[in-house]
Amino acid sequence: MLGPVETRSVSPVFVGRAEELGTLHDALVRAREGEPQALLIGGEAGVGKTRLVEEFAAAARHRGAVVALGGCVEIGADGLPFAPFSTALRSLRRELPGELAAAAAGQEEELARLLPELGESKAGRHDEDGMARLFELTARLLERVAAEHTVVLALEDLHWADASTRHLLSYLFRTLRTGRLVVVATYRSDDIHRRHPLRPLLAELDRLRTIRRLELARFNRDEVGRQVAGILAHEPEPDRIDAIFERSDGNAFFVEELAVAAHEGCRAGLTDSLRDLLLVRVEGLPETAQQIARIVAEGGSTVEYRLLAAVARLAEDDLIEALRAAVNASILAPAPGGDGYRFRHSLVREAVGDDLLPGERSRLNRRYAEALETDPALVPADQRATRLASYWYHAHDAAKALPAVLEASVEARRRHAYSEQLRLLERAMELWDTAPDAVRRTLRPVDDAEVYPP
Incomplete structure (x- = not known):
């Protein structure tokens, strides 16, 4: 059993995505009939966009199509110019060298801006007219190559695309009218914040009826x-x-x-590589936003805005600015149906929490508990006792935690949450010996009727 596990972490079984794969296969059928197809595939990082494209590419090759893959490259603040098209055309040249050479005949110097292997690029005009001509030549090249062969052009990671790549892609989506061609482009939806340069292009392409857009959901x-x-x-x-x-x-x-x-x-359930990967985006936030992320990580699955403000102790403008940065980076998200915030991924919250120093975790939980004691209305009434008990327990303050845990256990029994009651009573036993005598003497005995359900 160990052999297969040690050599692969990717499942050899393609799971789910039947509807999405069906849409791609339908596009391939239409393309083989001479109707170019354009598809956009969005989804958060790690949701399976690349795997879906790989499965489709393998099926397309099996049906006789030529597949050319290209990906955007992140370099500094912007991507590498035309990187996905250059890579894809290079792949197309390896698969169909004669056809591509014939399609580019007479225009090699200009097309060399995208594919240097065609020759020295021409020192032509560097204005909008020059770019428009390059775009038109590229569209014509693809149409000619796809006249006799079904071609799948797959461009990944558009969230890293440079402006020139975005403009060329938009041009192709709008102008390709002939040829057995399928153009598939993927992007990370959780990277597309409000000011991301790809957002206007997506909004523009949404209005084109010739483009199909797929959003990959998480697995059930x-x-x-x-x-x-x-x-x-x-x-x-x-x-x-x-x-x-x-x-x-x-x-x-x-x-x-x-x-x-x-x-x-793995003792913590997270490998070091996964933990580092999860923390990369958090560590790229401004320091105040990182601080807010750490605070939310200790607050529970969802933290109410007023409670967060009480714990963060920041000026409101600074708090809102930090929250906006964390939300735009897809670290935090507004809680559905409520005035609060949560992590978009529970694993990111876990990684941020694991990264806290022991004293830091205790301090944050103490702040939460003190804020809640000062103003119990900061959280819903049905959560108050349980959350206060949890905050004091993780603050390692036995004098405060013991009575809070016992009160929460009584509340759990009242609501017939007997498993939760048992867990709280086990915590009370854990805290009993470390709580001060003065605190223990103030607690009334708990009889069997309160411990055991009827």
Whole structure:
């Protein structure tokens, strides 16, 4: 069993995406009939965009299509000019050297701006007319190559695309009218903040009826189970699937990492590489926004805005600016149906929490507990006792935690939450010996009727 696990973290079984793959296959059929197709595939990082494109590319090759892959490259603040087109055309030249040479005949000097292998680029005009001519020649080149061969042009990571790449892609989507061509482009939806340069292009392309746009959702519990089974090469226990599904939020990449980490006995359940990857974007935030992320990580799955403000102790303008930075970076998200914030991924919250120093974690929990004691209305009434008990417990203040935990256990019993009551009473036993005598003497005994459900 160990052999397959050690050599692969990616499931050999393609899971889910039947509808999306069907849409791509339909586009291939239409393209083979001479109707060019354009598709945009969006989804958060790690959700499975690349895997979907790979599966489609393999199926397209099996049906006789020529597949040319290209990807945007992130360099500094902007991407490498025309990088995905240059890579894709280079791939096309390897697959169909004669056809591409014939299609480019007479225009090699200008097309060399995209594909240097065609020759020395012409020292022509560097204005809008010159760019428009390059775009037109590129469209004509693709149409000619795709006249006799079905061609799939797949461009990945548009969120890193430079302006020239975005403009060329927009031109192709608008002008390609003939040829057996499928153009597929992918982008990370969680990277497209309000001021991202790709956002206007997506809004513009949405209005074109010739473009189909797919948004990949996270996996459900059954799909996660099949993915884990493929990675481990055996059917995992239901409890393990439940745990991985809850922690991964159905993100395919996180499922892979957690499945292998659990199998290898990683104590924290997060490999060092995954933890580092999860923290990269957080560490790129301004310092105040990083501070807010750390505070939210200790507050619970969702933290109300007023509670967050009380704990952060920042001027309101500074707090809002920090929250905006964290939301734009897709670290935090407004809580649905409420006035609060949560992490977009529970694993990012876990990684941020794990990165806190022991004293830092205790201090933050004490701040939460003190803020809640000062103003109980900061959280919903049905959560108050449980959250206060949790904050004091993780603040390592036995004198405050013991009575709070016992009160929360009584509230849990009142609501017939007996498993939660048992967990709280176990915490009370843990705290009993470390709590001051003066605190223990103020607590009334808990009888069997309060501990055991009727």
